[in-house]
Amino acid sequence: MEAVRLENVKFAYREGEGSYAVNGVTLSVEEGEFVAVLGRNGSGKSTLAKMINALLIPTEGRAIVFGLDTADEKNTFEIRKSAGMVFQNPDNQTVASIVEDDVAFGPENIGLPREEIGRRIGFALDAVGMSAFRSATPSRLSGGQKQRIAIAGVLAVLPKIMILDESTAMLDPKGRREVMDVVKKLNKERGMTVIFITHFMDEALEADRAVVMHRGETVMDGTPREIFSRSDELEMYGLALPRAAYISKKLAEGGMPVGGAFRAEDLAEEICASLQKA
Amino acid sequence: MRIVAKGLTYTYNPRSPFAVQALKGVDITIEEGEFFGIIGHTGSGKSTFLQHLNALVRLTGGYLKVGEYDLSSKKCDVLGLRAKVGMVFQYPEYQLFAETVEKDVMFGLKNFCRDMGEEEMRSAVREALETVGLDYEEVRDRSPFELSGGQKRRAAIAGVIVTKPEVLILDEPAAGLDPLGKKEIMQLLHGIHGGWCKTVVIVSHDMDEIAENCTRAAVFSEGKVVMEDTPAAIFARSDELLLLGLDIPVTAKCARILKERGIALDTDFTSDDLIRKVLAAYAARKEGRGC
Ligand SMILES: Nc1ncnc2c1ncn2[C@@H]1O[C@H](COP(=O)(O)OP(=O)(O)OP(=O)(O)O)[C@@H](O)[C@H]1O
Ligand SMILES: Nc1ncnc2c1ncn2[C@@H]1O[C@H](COP(=O)(O)OP(=O)(O)OP(=O)(O)O)[C@@H](O)[C@H]1O
Ligand SMILES: [Mg+2]
Ligand SMILES: [Mg+2]
Numbered sequence: 001m002e003a004v005r006l007e008n009v010k011f012a013y014r015e016g017e018g019s020y021a022v023n024g025v026t027l028s029v030e031e032g033e034f035v036a037v038l039g040r041n042g043s044g045k046s047t048l049a050k051m052i053n054a055l056l057i058p059t060e061g062r063a064i065v066f067g068l069d070t071a072d073e074k075n076t077f078e079i080r081k082s083a084g085m086v087f088q089n090p091d092n093q094t095v096a097s098i099v100e101d102d103v104a105f106g107p108e109n110i111g112l113p114r115e116e117i118g119r120r121i122g123f124a125l126d127a128v129g130m131s132a133f134r135s136a137t138p139s140r141l142s143g144g145q146k147q148r149i150a151i152a153g154v155l156a157v158l159p160k161i162m163i164l165d166e167s168t169a170m171l172d173p174k175g176r177r178e179v180m181d182v183v184k185k186l187n188k189e190r191g192m193t194v195i196f197i198t199h200f201m202d203e204a205l206e207a208d209r210a211v212v213m214h215r216g217e218t219v220m221d222g223t224p225r226e227i228f229s230r231s232d233e234l235e236m237y238g239l240a241l242p243r244a245a246y247i248s249k250k251l252a253e254g255g256m257p258v259g260g261a262f263r264a265e266d267l268a269e270e271i272c273a274s275l276q277k278a
Numbered sequence: 279m280r281i282v283a284k285g286l287t288y289t290y291n292p293r294s295p296f297a298v299q300a301l302k303g304v305d306i307t308i309e310e311g312e313f314f315g316i317i318g319h320t321g322s323g324k325s326t327f328l329q330h331l332n333a334l335v336r337l338t339g340g341y342l343k344v345g346e347y348d349l350s351s352k353k354c355d356v357l358g359l360r361a362k363v364g365m366v367f368q369y370p371e372y373q374l375f376a377e378t379v380e381k382d383v384m385f386g387l388k389n390f391c392r393d394m395g396e397e398e399m400r401s402a403v404r405e406a407l408e409t410v411g412l413d414y415e416e417v418r419d420r421s422p423f424e425l426s427g428g429q430k431r432r433a434a435i436a437g438v439i440v441t442k443p444e445v446l447i448l449d450e451p452a453a454g455l456d457p458l459g460k461k462e463i464m465q466l467l468h469g470i471h472g473g474w475c476k477t478v479v480i481v482s483h484d485m486d487e488i489a490e491n492c493t494r495a496a497v498f499s500e501g502k503v504v505m506e507d508t509p510a511a512i513f514a515r516s517d518e519l520l521l522l523g524l525d526i527p528v529t530a531k532c533a534r535i536l537k538e539r540g541i542a543l544d545t546d547f548t549s550d551d552l553i554r555k556v557l558a559a560y561a562a563r564k565e566g567r568g569c
Contacts, residue, residue: 041428
């Protein structure tokens with residue numbers, strides 16, 4: 001089933017100005033897909049994401065989520081329930097003064113029974129490694145801790161589509177790994193559709209599909225490996241290769257018979273192999 | 279200005295049920311001229327420590343001196359200190375507040391460079407915005423809150439570098455920037471470092487960034503400094519870092535695996551150096567000299 005369909009959507013923050021933050025995007029995301037969205041600052045990623053959960057309504061074109069048009073107000077509640085979004089800044093997300101209540105907000109909102117809400121809070125806080133902070137105050141947490149709580153708040157809803165807008169930007173490496181693991185697990189086991197906006201090229205490698213935005217348009221769309229093999233184009237759009245791929249490319253340019261590694265482990269393998277052959 | 283902390287402690291909400299001891303005796307020395315990196319797990323006290331450096335958090339325990347400013351003394355000239363130590367917050371939203379980007383960036387000038395004329399200020403603002411890769415004409419009259427995430431971060435950095443502070447403290451400056459933006463911000467920092475900016479201190483969760491850019495670094499864990507050394511020496515202790523919930527750069531991961539295979543490279547874990555050493559090893563083997 002199609003989870004998201006964008007039909008030539010455009011969005012202008014100020015009407016009549018003629019400049020569109022998103023400028024004619026057509027995109028279809030199947031249920032269960034894990035899509036990474038990449039692109040320069042200001043290229044329209046957050047704007048696009050907000051159109052998927054009906055926070056913004058397209059100025060032109062249509063956004064359809066599980067068959068429902070976001071422009072129809074009657075659909076808003078249903079759409080927000082199925083498409084949960086973690087914002088770029090966690091402060092825009094915190095609603096309660098106690099972590100537990102904050103995480104409970106989403107599940108309460110969709111009318112889950114009490115015991116289930118309790119279970120969801122437990123699951124979500126555990127998933128982001130914040131169980132010890134149940135009764136803490138969100139505003140009194142460190143930057144990364146706040147971000148984990150914001151992620152837990154959306155996890156607790158177990159939405160059909162989870163949109164993460166640079167939600168791992170302030171996490172330490174372990175936290176980033178944990179969030180990626182839980183999101184991947186939900187994607188694999190429950191078929192949760194994931195839209196993962198990130199500036200970390202290594203994270204994009206974990207997706208099934210990567211979409212690159214540039215000046216409000218989608219300019220590349222394919223598997224991450226396909227996209228990272230088009231390094232000249234990537235550079236044009238202000239992106240970069242994952243570091244291991246960059247090093248591999250430089251070694252090849254230096255005359256070594258290597259190429260194609262995307263991760264440190266693969267890089268080490270290919271270096272080893274070519275040193276042994278030499 | 280040299281930064282010296284000894285036994286620095288700090289507790290949020292002391293004497294209340296919500297008391298959290300964020301710093302448990304931090305010892306650190308940052309020499310003038312360094313490009314210093316701070317890494318550490320979430321909640322390890324990095325931001326709390328940084329906020330002490332320009333007195334955003336009042337010192338309550340231990341010793342801290344930044345240049346000639348003794349923060350443990352009641353007579354410490356906080357305004358004088360802040361003019362010399364510029365700080366970019368972890369979340370740019372905490373830093374931006376004015377109606378327009380131009381007013382926002384100009385704020386620091388009005389505060390710290392009072393003898394500057396209006397025209398001079400405007401051109402300084404333009405220069406700062408362009409340095410961080412924002413188009414002055416395009417953003418000057420816009421509300422900083424209507425910028426994209428990465429644009430906000432750039433504006434926040436402009437608001438600090440505009441006054442040319444001698445010490446620049448940046449809490450995760452590259453978070454939220456696109457890859458090209460990250461590279462540009464690092465180049466920008468290296469460009470001003472050694473000029474009007476004598477010392478740079480950055481916090482980062484990106485180990486590659488620390489390996490590539492810093493002269494020395496400190497590892498925070500649970501409110502203490504557990505390592506303080508060159509990135510090369512720190513990342514050579516990869517087992518300990520992994521135990522602390524941290525990571526090692528891609529270069530170090532690669533070198534670690536190669537070492538297990540009997541290929542030892544003496545690298546400082548910057549990409550350039552790793553590439554050079556691997557190519558040298560390859561050339562040596564080709565010539566049959568082995569390595
Ligand atoms: N609230 C707003 N009002 C006016 N313009 C806005 C607003 N939010 C974003 N914009 C503009 O719309 C364009 C797209 O912004 P968007 O936030 O979608 O970018 P992004 O790709 O998410 O960038 P980043 O990687 O920096 O988060 C940018 O030019 C930005 O300045
Ligand atoms: N305003 C506050 N009130 C109470 N406790 C706080 C406050 N800010 C931070 N803390 C606590 O102090 C400790 C250190 O926080 P700090 O913000 O210094 O961490 P950090 O190393 O910067 O983490 P991160 O990488 O997540 O930004 C954490 O346990 C945090 O929960
Ligand atoms: Mg964004
Ligand atoms: Mg912090």
